[in-house]
Amino acid sequence: MDYESILKEVYSEVKPFLNKGKVANYIPALSKVNPNKFSMSLQLFNGTSYHIGNTNEKFSIQSISKVFTFTLAIHLYGKELYKYVGHEPSGNSFNSLVQLEYENGIPRNPFINAGAIVMTDLLMNKYKDKTFLQIINFIKSVSDNKNITYDKKVVQSEKEYGYRNLALVSMMKNFKNINNDIFEVLDNYFKHCSISMNTKELSRAMLFLANNGKDPLSCKEFITSSQSKRINSLMLTCGHYDASGDFAFKVGLPGKSGVGGGIVAIVPNVMSICVYSPRLNKKGNSFAGTKALEFFTTKTGLSIF
Amino acid sequence: MDYESILKEVYSEVKPFLNKGKVANYIPALSKVNPNKFSMSLQLFNGTSYHIGNTNEKFSIQSISKVFTFTLAIHLYGKELYKYVGHEPSGNSFNSLVQLEYENGIPRNPFINAGAIVMTDLLMNKYKDKTFLQIINFIKSVSDNKNITYDKKVVQSEKEYGYRNLALVSMMKNFKNINNDIFEVLDNYFKHCSISMNTKELSRAMLFLANNGKDPLSCKEFITSSQSKRINSLMLTCGHYDASGDFAFKVGLPGKSGVGGGIVAIVPNVMSICVYSPRLNKKGNSFAGTKALEFFTTKTGLSIF
Amino acid sequence: MDYESILKEVYSEVKPFLNKGKVANYIPALSKVNPNKFSMSLQLFNGTSYHIGNTNEKFSIQSISKVFTFTLAIHLYGKELYKYVGHEPSGNSFNSLVQLEYENGIPRNPFINAGAIVMTDLLMNKYKDKTFLQIINFIKSVSDNKNITYDKKVVQSEKEYGYRNLALVSMMKNFKNINNDIFEVLDNYFKHCSISMNTKELSRAMLFLANNGKDPLSCKEFITSSQSKRINSLMLTCGHYDASGDFAFKVGLPGKSGVGGGIVAIVPNVMSICVYSPRLNKKGNSFAGTKALEFFTTKTGLSIF
């Protein structure tokens, strides 16, 4: 397929939507980005990649980091992981705290905040005070790129305004589903959410999930084929909070969004994709980013369905 | 692939699970089936099909009928449909009534009872007193089979014990999301749930969903490619109530289960599958049926992820 | 105390509020009343009574009938009653259906719709097809008045629009907390809600609850002193749905309101009160009626606190 032309068409169709939606403003550090940026990157197995827009623009990966921490946790814990976290859609955004209470502190899945906080706690059991170092090293490894850093201002802002996350971790500690000190857990969690990457880097980082857990370029095997499929299935059912069904419906690919405006998506056995645009729709997912992926799968027929 | 051998292996591996779980007993008519039956059918695009077990055993298709009513409704209403029903996972079985109340009588998706009842009501707006006739004719058409009937004893039993469904339809009528007489709506709903088919027939009936809405054998186009993908995505995210994430995780295919013990699954562009075994796991899905599909996708690698 | 003057003052102070709020419009039959009517009646133990406003205006007693059915049920079943209904505040109006589902079909208390429907069902176990006759005869007896009737148009309207009540009774039947035919239960329930009385009659009817279960005028003992205190305590904690705390806070008397615009209140050992004004506040209680009772207890100091 002529991906270069397709990207151009997508870009041209998505332009009218670039001023739709609102940049995340729950923390000041995120609200200051240029709201009209857009970029999209495709990473193929043969090493070819296609890019359009502001592809050097780094952004806060936010919840996309949950894919990395879940991958590491599944690698370290295997099936034992599901004692601490479920793998069902949460149904509704408001359920996060409600369900935590009903379900005795076991989060619905690793892609809601509570679940990702549990993943961080589990990594801390093994990696101790090297936890964040191990997480960022893992991202460098899957990205085949040593220049991945995090934004200290975003971490600071998260700490100042992160009362909802403090409520979540306290609640789970109360139910004994958090083992480590809650403030250290949050510190690591906020750090990995604050990692900055551009669409080039993120699409490259996700390639192993398009190829059954093995990076086709570096030939490193990060997880088993079965684990890789499960991560993809979870991205499909739970990757966009209470708009997961809608994303599956319209885009038809496993994906994970972040409030920083990024979305990654996987075309199994074909490619990995990343799109960025910081204005969010009402459900907290990139407005133009979602549209771009929808146009892309419509044009290419690359839905998994 | 040598599907005949694979089916034999699956059958042999699933045998130890055939006495696990319990037959649905919420209505007497369903509780009387032989609990140890098992059959599995694969339907390929070239007309070839593979079968194992008690493939002539007819069973109540129950919630699998929701795929047919949703297909008809999407065909008749297009996008206007989503005024009356959502397309997000419901999160939790108990939510059915709770969410109906919070969300003003709009069911989460067409595959929970409330959603399927709304589909039936929408069909009645168009088909009037021919509604059930049109539904069963549609099933005959996608099955390419004139011998599809329903079980009047099951309908009678549903009516006698269907107080929860009466609560659902009353609640939605209260919110004006049901247009027709609630008892006539339930009558049509119970009838299409009580249709009896075997795995041969059901796997054949689902083939159009594996081929973008067009039956590759009869060459009839029932719905558009885009609509077909959306039905598949919905089966993946919402096809198994609050075990939908688990099914996606373990089986990795769009599917829909019924409390009668049947499960249908779609391998896009490859085949349609039906498995039957009446004992259910705790989430109300066929115990051995789920296992068989898990073994099948593990052996064949035919997951969409 | 000079109750005549006090009533005049209350009437004068309440006048500016008579056009506040909205008449119940969930059924057409209720929406047709004259919205600006007001009356208030005090019934003392010595037979003296005080009245102001349109005291001959009959209105639909609606939920006030729940006091009568609970009284009859407590009389017939004693403590066994609490197998079928609780005696805790329901917290929130939306909880009616939610809590029914969580709490397996056992309503929170006899003053929410679900609870009153259960009372009606329990009366039917004993009184069979004489149930409504027995209920209205009981009301005639406590009122010492043979001219109590019900409004057939209101019953008809309730039946046509009562889908929420049908949802409630279906749900409880599903949980086996309803013994009789659900449509006959609703028929009796709608009938006793549709009884018409004026404030004179209703204040007289409640006098036994101000005197420990015994009518001080007719000297008939309807229930024990302990049962009477429990009914009063329940009116205080649960008599006004999710505004019960507010009523206790501002009025400080056990009371029960109906969407027809009536409110009854009890001053233990002193008097019974009834006030009527059909416009309702946001919580579904008479706007001017609540205000009038607030003015009355402020002026007289007749709060139980």
Added chain:
Amino acid sequence: MDYESILKEVYSEVKPFLNKGKVANYIPALSKVNPNKFSMSLQLFNGTSYHIGNTNEKFSIQSISKVFTFTLAIHLYGKELYKYVGHEPSGNSFNSLVQLEYENGIPRNPFINAGAIVMTDLLMNKYKDKTFLQIINFIKSVSDNKNITYDKKVVQSEKEYGYRNLALVSMMKNFKNINNDIFEVLDNYFKHCSISMNTKELSRAMLFLANNGKDPLSCKEFITSSQSKRINSLMLTCGHYDASGDFAFKVGLPGKSGVGGGIVAIVPNVMSICVYSPRLNKKGNSFAGTKALEFFTTKTGLSIF
């Protein structure tokens, strides 16, 4: 009435229940009390008091302190208070967090933990770093007793295990219903919960609420008559979490319990009461204490209903 004999009878009847229930064990410091203690004190307006059992035994007043903080807050803020807290029963223990989320961080009433934390925060707005000093001074003042202290071990234990309270305050801070530093708010909250008193002192401290806000012995007027009635009404509707209806039903007096095993109750215009026994029933209220109050009001007829 011969209260001395009545107390003896109550004591004798309550003895078989002294080994029923379980001492609070959510924090180690509370679990170490002698589980079989019992005492009961009555404080009359003329200065006479009656006592039975281990009346010198001090215990952690816990949630009874919420009556004092609400009183201080109502005194300082008047009606403005109800911007920050409601006055409705919460319906169900689990609702604490659920309702906080639905109702945007506004707690249902000042007697659930979230509500009392808000009261503490409001007091801190006015009293700054003298907040706890002002609270304990107020208790000394209403008790007419300078020897009131708090238990530092209990505070320490609360801090170590208070993750649920941390979740509540974080959630409310997230909704901007907490103004001060959340850890300082919790520090003050834990301190006033850890105040130690015996039934003599607590019954004396509550006397002003039995006399419309004015201590009949010291003649100090702490709050207005109207405010006093409102505190009493709130104790009746919300004083015992999700067993408030049951307490109103069986005891018929405004009251407030604490997990330390104490319960205070008010007989308006007659006396104030305190009972202590550390074993709790399933709802978290003193088992024998509740029984003793039930026996007391049955014997004396001193219910408000």
